Amino acid sequence: MNASIDRQRKRCAVIASAFLLASCGDSLDSNTSVPDPITQVMQKSAYKDATWSMQAVDLDSGRVIYDLNSSSQMFIASVRKVFSTGNALNALGAQHQFVTPVYRQGTVAADGTLNGNLILVASGDLTMGGRANADGTIALTSFDHNEANALGNAVLSAPDPLAGYNSLAAQVAAAGIKTINGDVVIDDRLFQPFNFRDEFEVRPIFVNDDVVDVSFNQSAEGAVLPFDYRPKSAAFTVQSTLKTGGAASALDIELAPELPPCIGSANCVGTVSGTVPADFVPPLTDAYPLIRTFRVTQPSNYARTVFIEALTRAGVTVTAAPVAANPAQLLPAQASYASAQQVARLVSAPFVQDVRYVNKVSYNIGADVSLMLFGLAKNGSTTMAASLAAEQSELSSTFGISPSQYHFIDGSGGGDTTANGIAVVAMLRGMRSKPDFAAYVDSMPALGVDGSLTTITNFEADATLAGAKGQVHAKTGTYVGVNASAPTTPILKGQSLAGYIDAKSGRRIVFFLTVNNVPITGIPDILTVFQDQGTIAALLWKLQ
Structure with missing residues (x-):
């Protein structure tokens, strides 16, 4: 062994640790x-x-x-997700489960009327039961709908994206509440909203991964393509004039607006127009249906409407208008809820399922929320900047990674x-x-x-x-x-x-x-x- 290598070995022996070897x-x-x-x-x-x-x-x-x-x-x-999901997994643990509770404020009369508000407290549960398989895992597909517009197609998961909200609504009804003579509110204060790639402000409440899926099937030349969309909600509806053109026509699909600003207002509609060539073969799957998505730009407004509609299906009458801005001004002091007021709760799959979802299909919003959840668990950070700072400290102290090695x-x-x-x-x-x-x-x-x-x-x-x-x-x-x-x-x-x-x-x-x-x-x-x-x-x- 030459002298320079020997000197280098001695230096390594002094400074090395498990992460520097x-x-x-x-x-x-x-x-x-x-x-x-x-x-x-x-x-x-x-x-x-x-x-x-x-x-x-x-x-x-x-x-x-x-x-x-x-x-x-x-x-x-x-x-980059190997860092955010790894740190979140270490901080929360693979078996951690998110609990999303629903509380009543006010009294319930003998006839089942709640004279007060019903509040769903967002926990950061990424799927809210909307991708739940019977075996407790989160349903994944080969081509996830979160990238449908970028990649040109997707395969939708099979579970009902509203399953969690339906479960909560059924529990509210089972608790004896028949009428809500007040409002329904989403408490989205777990962390501060953050900008997601100039599309919208992410909050800790989700419905169908904050997208509305539109599925198109093949039609004859000159005819409008049959379509359907999910979730079905008055919060946002879809209309389409997308038709099949000639074999020589260009693929031209326009979503207007792809980022609808009207969610929380009445008659919020997205339209799909354009043409699909007669011989068009959808990419990735080589078969119809063809998938496109609209972004849910106001998650709390959308979730409020979806929850009210689920309550209605469960037989609970809500006197407040179902389509409106989330009335956050009605919320009590944060963390002031009493256990006696809880009327429903949704328990998520173990957190390892979220990590699997994020990494397997590269779910960007899920990775960003994972970073926020890490910051909350580590030192109570509630902003993206504070969570990034907490991560920087963790990478340095636990893994020996200098801030100069990444951005x-x-x-x-x-x-x-x-x-x-x-x-x-x-x-x-x-x-x-x-x-x-x-x-x-x-x-x-x-x-x-x-x-x-x-x-x-x-x-x-x-x-x-x-x-x-x-x-x-x-x-x-x-x-x-x-x-x-x-x-x-x-x-x-x-x-x-x-x-x-x-x-x-x-x-x-x-x-x-x-x-x-x-x-x-x-x-x-x-x-x-x-x-x-x-x-x-x-x-x-x-x-x-």
């Missing part, structure tokens, strides 16, 4: 250059102007196996979110000592099996790589922007993949992989990059 120890003796099969993928002509970064590390020893630009700040997009603006990876590979690997490796590590790994999409890695299957054409199917558990991230040198041309600013590989050798490795600034013309080019990264992950499985 990735840059010290045995890696000093080994060649960490990227092997030729992986380099060949990275050197395809599509990437001649792009930049790659990669690090692969042995989970147990921390030995660096391969390293390429791992100290460079790179766009990581939704790979986070939210919990989901929006905008110019960056990190270096060393930081991502340190987070993933640091989770191995946490009680819910197994659940964390399982929450990641599995290569060629589920979540956002479902469609990565090209590697299976190579018999030597086919065994990697289901052995890679990794979070994906996609960031598309505008090419600065050609403002009308899109560019893939970042396509990332990071997680765990149960390698062919039997050992588990942690890896980070990203490519930045790839010129593209559309979604097919992104999918090609996606497949290439899947191939690299499969090669890591094979080579290690």
Whole structure:
């Protein structure tokens, strides 16, 4: 061993801890250059102007196996979620359940009339029973509706998105309340509303993930496409004139307004118009129905109406107008509710199901709320800025990750979110000592099996790589922007993949992989990059 390596080992021995071993120890003796099969993928002509970064590390020893630009700040997009969901899982625990209670204020007369208000206290429950499978898991699909407009289609989950509200309403009726001679209010004060990508202000109350789904079926040329939408509510209705054009017509679907500002006002309507070519095949699923979504821009107003309608279905009469702004001015002092006033409660699935939902389908709002829930649990933070600060402290003290190694603006990876590979690997490796590590790994999409890695299957054409199917558990991230040198041309600013590989050798490795600034013309080019990264992950499985 030469003197410089010996000195470096001694330095590492002094400063190293479980989360720093990735840059010290045995890696000093080994060649960490990227092997030729992986380099060949990275050197395809599509990437001649792009930049790659990669690090692969042995989970147990921390030995660096391969390293390429791992100290460079790179766009990581939704790979950022490995931090927000990991910290939230550590703070809350996999089995934590959210309880959403309903309280009455005032007295209930002998005839069942509540002379006062009914208040639903939002708990941050992401699904409110609206994606609940019979076995207690949260229902997922291969193509989630939260990305329907961006990706061009989706597959809707099967459960009733109003199931939780129906359950609460039935409990209110069972408590003997027949008439509410007052108002219905959503207490949304758990945390301060935060801006979600300039679309709306997120609050801790949800109905159908804050979207209204519109499903279209095929029609004859010249005819309007049959459609349906969910949830059905007077809070927001949908009309459509979308029709089938000729085979040579262009796909042109317009939602107006996609971000409706009128929720909470009477007659709030969204319209869909345009044409679909006669020979159009919906993307992703290669079959109808075709899905588009409208954003619920006023979650508390929408949830109030939905709850009143559920109460009506349960046989409870509400004298207040069902469609109106949420009357927050009627709320009592926060946390002043008495247990004797509780008339209903909804208990969520264990939190690990939320983490699985967020990571498997890359649910952005869920990741942002996970960060807020972490901040609340850690030190009572109620703003996005305070939660980010709490996370920064946690990353430094628990995982040894310096703020200089990343730039986070939210919990989901929006905008110019960056990190270096060393930081991502340190987070993933640091989770191995946490009680819910197994659940964390399982929450990641599995290569060629589920979540956002479902469609990565090209590697299976190579018999030597086919065994990697289901052995890679990794979070994906996609960031598309505008090419600065050609403002009308899109560019893939970042396509990332990071997680765990149960390698062919039997050992588990942690890896980070990203490519930045790839010129593209559309979604097919992104999918090609996606497949290439899947191939690299499969090669890591094979080579290690």
